[in-house]
Amino acid sequence: MNKFREQKVEIRPIDNLNKNFICGMDASEVLAEEKSGVIYYDYEGNEQDIFKTLSESGVNYIRLRVWNDPYDEDGHGYGGANADLKTAIELGKRATAYGMKVCVDFHYSDFWADPNRQLAPKTWMNYSPEKKEAALYQFTIDSLARIIESGVDVGMIQVGNEINNGMSGEKDVSVVNKLLKEGVRAVRNLAKKYKKDIKVALHYTLIKDAEGIAKIVEKLNQDEVDYDIFGMSYYPMWDGTNENMQNVARNIIENYGKNVIIAETSYCFTTETGDGFKNAFVGDENLVEGYDASVEGQATIIRDICEAANDAGLIGVFYWGGTWVPVAEYDKNATNADEVLASNKEKWEKFGSGWACKCVGDYDEFSKNYGGSEWNNQAMFDFNGHPLQSLKVFKYIRE
Numbered sequence: 001m002n003k004f005r006e007q008k009v010e011i012r013p014i015d016n017l018n019k020n021f022i023c024g025m026d027a028s029e030v031l032a033e034e035k036s037g038v039i040y041y042d043y044e045g046n047e048q049d050i051f052k053t054l055s056e057s058g059v060n061y062i063r064l065r066v067w068n069d070p071y072d073e074d075g076h077g078y079g080g081a082n083a084d085l086k087t088a089i090e091l092g093k094r095a096t097a098y099g100m101k102v103c104v105d106f107h108y109s110d111f112w113a114d115p116n117r118q119l120a121p122k123t124w125m126n127y128s129p130e131k132k133e134a135a136l137y138q139f140t141i142d143s144l145a146r147i148i149e150s151g152v153d154v155g156m157i158q159v160g161n162e163i164n165n166g167m168s169g170e171k172d173v174s175v176v177n178k179l180l181k182e183g184v185r186a187v188r189n190l191a192k193k194y195k196k197d198i199k200v201a202l203h204y205t206l207i208k209d210a211e212g213i214a215k216i217v218e219k220l221n222q223d224e225v226d227y228d229i230f231g232m233s234y235y236p237m238w239d240g241t242n243e244n245m246q247n248v249a250r251n252i253i254e255n256y257g258k259n260v261i262i263a264e265t266s267y268c269f270t271t272e273t274g275d276g277f278k279n280a281f282v283g284d285e286n287l288v289e290g291y292d293a294s295v296e297g298q299a300t301i302i303r304d305i306c307e308a309a310n311d312a313g314l315i316g317v318f319y320w321g322g323t324w325v326p327v328a329e330y331d332k333n334a335t336n337a338d339e340v341l342a343s344n345k346e347k348w349e350k351f352g353s354g355w356a357c358k359c360v361g362d363y364d365e366f367s368k369n370y371g372g373s374e375w376n377n378q379a380m381f382d383f384n385g386h387p388l389q390s391l392k393v394f395k396y397i398r399e
Contacts, residue, residue, distance in 0.1 A: 022317065024317060026320045027322070058394030064091055071084075089152060140186035159180055232263060236265070321373070
């Protein structure tokens with residue numbers, strides 16, 4: 001066993017944990033990882049479907065992002081797992097087979113959507129806001145119908161991803177809210193047609209600015225946007241304290257009657273890189289006081305976030321990037337590190353298992369981080385695909 005797999009964890013159960021508390025995992029990268037040669041294992045070292053391992057570890061919900069068309073004109077994927085509808089369906093069916101519900105995260109873009117960029121899909125680039133509304137409705141209803149008919153157990157749809165500063169190329173909040181209404185309308189119509197109980201979530205970030213989030217929620221209320229769940233990204237190394245997170249959530253729950261979920265969170269188990277590519281969580285400066293860069297540190301901070309969330313009335317937590325491991329382990333002591341890194345780069349470009357491929361520059365100029373995952377030191381699997389003991393936090397908080 002390597003040094004990470006040898007690290008044990010001791011986790012206290014959470015008192016009065018809601019029996020329906022969502023212990024979710026975003027697993028959007030799994031298929032691209034497997035195409036790149038990654039093998040996932042169980043805790044005994046046997047090859048096993050990762051969705052079985054996740055389920056056995058207490059994960060009860062899988063989140064999968066969907067981009068409209070993450071390919072260039074020659075059919076080369078943009079990277080970031082080339083997260084198209086077909087991929088989401090394949091992964092969603094596997095998650096369903098192991099008893100987990102699925103949250104579909106529509107970005108309404110052809111690549112990453114976050115506070116720094118919210119690009120319209122290529123085919124929508126020159127559309128008026130009104131035409132985008134119609135296109136967004138149709139894309140949502142067509143995509144969701146295919147997902148449901150494939151047998152995926154959809155429990156939640158996320159309309160947009162971290163949309164504080166816009167969505168699908170639109171920045172005016174009133175216009176964005178009209179787009180949201182069309183996405184929600186599509187979900188409601190499909191849920192009624194197929195007689196499914198599907199919740200609608202809207203997803204925002206930058207919650208350190210509690211006042212800014214409060215204004216967003218009030219504007220949603222004024223514009224009468226229909227939704228069930230307010231989703232927020234909460235990365236403890238960047239987004240403030242548990243107390244602030246709780247205060248933001250309580251305002252939404254108590255004053256607007258909405259459920260709240262942590263749509264994304266994570267923490268490192270090491271400050272090392274597994275593939276030679278720079279990480280988002282860099283060195284000791286990102287460490288949160290009281291939680292070291294270890295498997296137990298990772299498990300403990302996620303346990304404490306779940307406890308804080310449960311105490312404030314949130315309905316659950318989704319871990320982000322937990323399955324995103326290196327496609328070829330990087331040996332930092334290699335005599336020719338560039339050569340070792342090159343073996344990773346070849347797979348990142350071919351299978352889209354890295355953060356971004358070079359061809360994406362024609363669509364998204366902001367994405368200059370061509371190459372590997374910035375997240376492998378925050379995965380819940382080691383650099384070779386073996387589950388860490390920290391993954392069991394989702395099981396231990398109930399036991």
